[in-house]
Amino acid sequence: MxxxxxxxxxxxxxxxxxxxxxxxxxxxxxxxxxxxxxxxxxxxxxxxxxxxxxxxxxxxxxxxxxxxxxxxxxxxxxxxxxxxxxxxxxxxxxxxxxxxxxxxxxxxxxxxxxxxxxxxxxxxxxxxxxxxxxxxxxxxxxxxxxxxxxxxxxxxxxxxxxxxxxxxxxxxxxxxxxxxxxxxxxxxxxxxxxxxxxxxxxxxxxxxxxxxxxxxxxxxxxxxxxxxxxxxxxxxxxxxxxxxxxxxxxxxTLHLRQERQSASAMALAQRLSAHPLVARVLYPGLPQHPGHDIAARQMEGGFGFMLSVQVTGGEAAAIKAAAHVELYKRATSLGGVESLIEHRASIEGAGSPCPTDLLRLSTGIEDVEDLYADLDQALKAGHS
Incomplete structure (x- = not known):
């Protein structure tokens, strides 16, 4: 070496x-x-x-x-x-x-x-x-x-x-x-x-x-x-x-994957924050996130690959949206090269601190435009 x-x-x-x-x-x-x-x-x-x-x-x-x-x-x-x-x-x-x-x-x-x-x-x-x-x-x-x-x-x-x-x-x-x-x-x-x-x-x-x-x-x-x-x-x-x-x-390949995944997660968080069917986006890279300043101090090169969205219309709309994804995979776990979506309150059960209108998103390495388009159509289907 x-x-x-x-x-x-x-x-x-x-x-x-x-x-x-x-x-x-x-x-x-x-x-x-x-x-x-x-x-x-x-x-x-x-x-x-x-x-x-x-x-x-x-x-x-x-x-x-x-x-x-x-x-x-x-x-x-x-x-x-x-x-x-x-x-x-x-x-x-x-x-x-x-x-x-x-x-x-x-x-x-x-x-x-x-x-x-x-x-x-x-x-x-x-x-x-x-x-x-x-x-x-x-x-x-x-x-x-x-x-x-x-x-x-x-x-x-x-x-x-x-x-x-x-x-x-x-x-x-x-x-x-x-x-x-x-x-x-x-x-x-x-x-x-x-x-x-x-x-x-x-x-x-x-x-x-x-x-x-x-x-x-x-x-x-x-x-x-x-x-x-x-x-x-x-x-x-x-x-x-x-x-x-x-x-x-x-x-x-961790560095390559994390750079792509965190960049895509940030882009999705920013765009979903303006989506009419999203009540709230939880992602530390957003300036309005309560922990953003601390995250900016102790995280380097991005804010990670995970984010959550709270869907307008409540639990029923969130579950219906997750049922209509085409590119995202409805599955437990996170961090893989494929993007995953999950209604966490259903998984965690009684006593969970997770809001019932929340969908957890694990961002993979797919094209970010494809990921956003999939979420957009799924959110619209959730309110149809």
């Missing part, structure tokens, strides 16, 4: 420049072995013992992600985003107090409200974009973790990561940030003071809707990070090698 420092997009495009030592291939092979030969003295000089805690292909993908997030302690890949997120909470001790975002990925919120309490954790949900409310909820010396999702799904509220990091530091707590919908292209929470950054790598990191994966990256190699490593090792939550290979393929 060149001696001068390279841009992360260059390092990611070449997967850190690693070459297969045997074939000299520019793409390294998938390592699928589950067990490894011991040396004559019964040691493991290769550094590999068994497939459950470690794998070379997974290490390679982790190194690319750690580079992108500027994670000095490295990255860990998990079998899903939920496996990654819950490992953070399982690294805590019974009785520990947690403050978490009120608006977050619905499945994690449900897990925290049910299963986490059975682990003995005490969970308080607050609007983490309200620093005063957050500070009031934190109990110095008692609160062990603040979990913030930004932009938050599906309302896209923005939390001031540096501000929350300062609150966490003074309280003696760790800060973990779910940055799934920002990606390291736009936001690197560890550089803003977070201790852990989490990704549902199924989404934009992979980008092709063919891998279920999760990831954690850490700012420092401390006792808490080692507890998380122990959780993954003991519970067997590691990602499979084939999935890690596909994820690394996705990371090679």
């Amino acid at each position: 060149p001696q001068r420092p390279l841009h992360p997009r260059s390092l990611a495009a070449q997967a850190m420049g690693k070459i297969d030592p045997q074939t000299k291939g520019v793409v390294t092979p998938i390592h699928i072995a589950t067990t490894y030969i011991r040396d004559e003295d019964n040691a493991y000089s290769s550094g590999f013992i068994y497939g459950r805690p470690d794998n070379e292909t997974i290490r390679e993908a982790e190194s690319v992600l750690a580079m992108l997030e500027e994670a000095k302690a490295g990255a860990l890949l998990f079998s899903s985003g939920m496996a990654a997120a819950t490992a953070v909470f399982q690294a805590l001790s019974p009785g520990d107090h947690v403050v978490a975002s009120k608006v977050m990925y619905w499945a994690l919120r449900a897990w925290l409200q049910t299963e986490a309490t059975r682990w003995g954790l005490v969970i308080d949900f607050v609007e983490t974009d309200d620093l005063a409310a957050l500070k009031a909820a934190v109990k110095p010396g008692v609160t062990k973790l603040i979990w913030a999702e930004t932009p938050s799904n599906p309302l896209w509220t923005i939390t001031d990561i540096a501000g929350v990091a300062e609150i966490a530091r003074k309280a003696g707590a760790k800060l973990a940030v779910d940055s799934t919908c920002a990606s390291p292209v736009h936001t690197r929470p560890l550089t803003l003071g977070a201790d852990i950054v989490m990704h549902a790598a199924t989404k934009v990191l992979n980008g092709h809707s063919d891998v279920v994966a999760g990831a954690l990256c850490a700012r420092q190699d401390d006792e808490f990070w080692n507890r998380i490593k122990t959780v993954r090792k003991g519970q067997g939550g590691i990602l499979g090698p084939f999935e890690a290979f596909l994820l690394m393929r996705g990371l090679r």
Whole structure:
């Protein structure tokens, strides 16, 4: 590799420049072995013992992600985003107090409200974009973790990561940030003071809707990070090698996809804001968004690929509009090269903070004029 420092997009495009030592291939092979030969003295000089805690292909993908997030302690890949997120909470001790975002990925919120309490954790949900409310909820010396999702799904509220990091530091707590919908292209929470950054790598990191994966990256190699490593090792939550290979393929084009997707999302947000059948557009790139100034400060090169629209005519019109899309796909998930649309309140069910007139849009890499035309005709069909 060149001696001068390279841009992360260059390092990611070449997967850190690693070459297969045997074939000299520019793409390294998938390592699928589950067990490894011991040396004559019964040691493991290769550094590999068994497939459950470690794998070379997974290490390679982790190194690319750690580079992108500027994670000095490295990255860990998990079998899903939920496996990654819950490992953070399982690294805590019974009785520990947690403050978490009120608006977050619905499945994690449900897990925290049910299963986490059975682990003995005490969970308080607050609007983490309200620093005063957050500070009031934190109990110095008692609160062990603040979990913030930004932009938050599906309302896209923005939390001031540096501000929350300062609150966490003074309280003696760790800060973990779910940055799934920002990606390291736009936001690197560890550089803003977070201790852990989490990704549902199924989404934009992979980008092709063919891998279920999760990831954690850490700012420092401390006792808490080692507890998380122990959780993954003991519970067997590691990602499979084939999935890690596909994820690394996705990371090679992450910058290209994110630049296109965020540019298209901004264009759609601006045009839909003037649409007569749209009551409100939720997107942090819009100046009228409550979190726009903070987003402009902590996000780089765009405001992400996700937006939501609230449809005039209420729930019935929103559901009918989603039923009439032709290019968008009615499907769960987000971040893929194909654009997706979903009526979130129907998915999240009772207790969801999601308005019933809201449609969540994941912007892909299609032509933006085609995407707008499809939404325009679907919105009109929703009111016919």
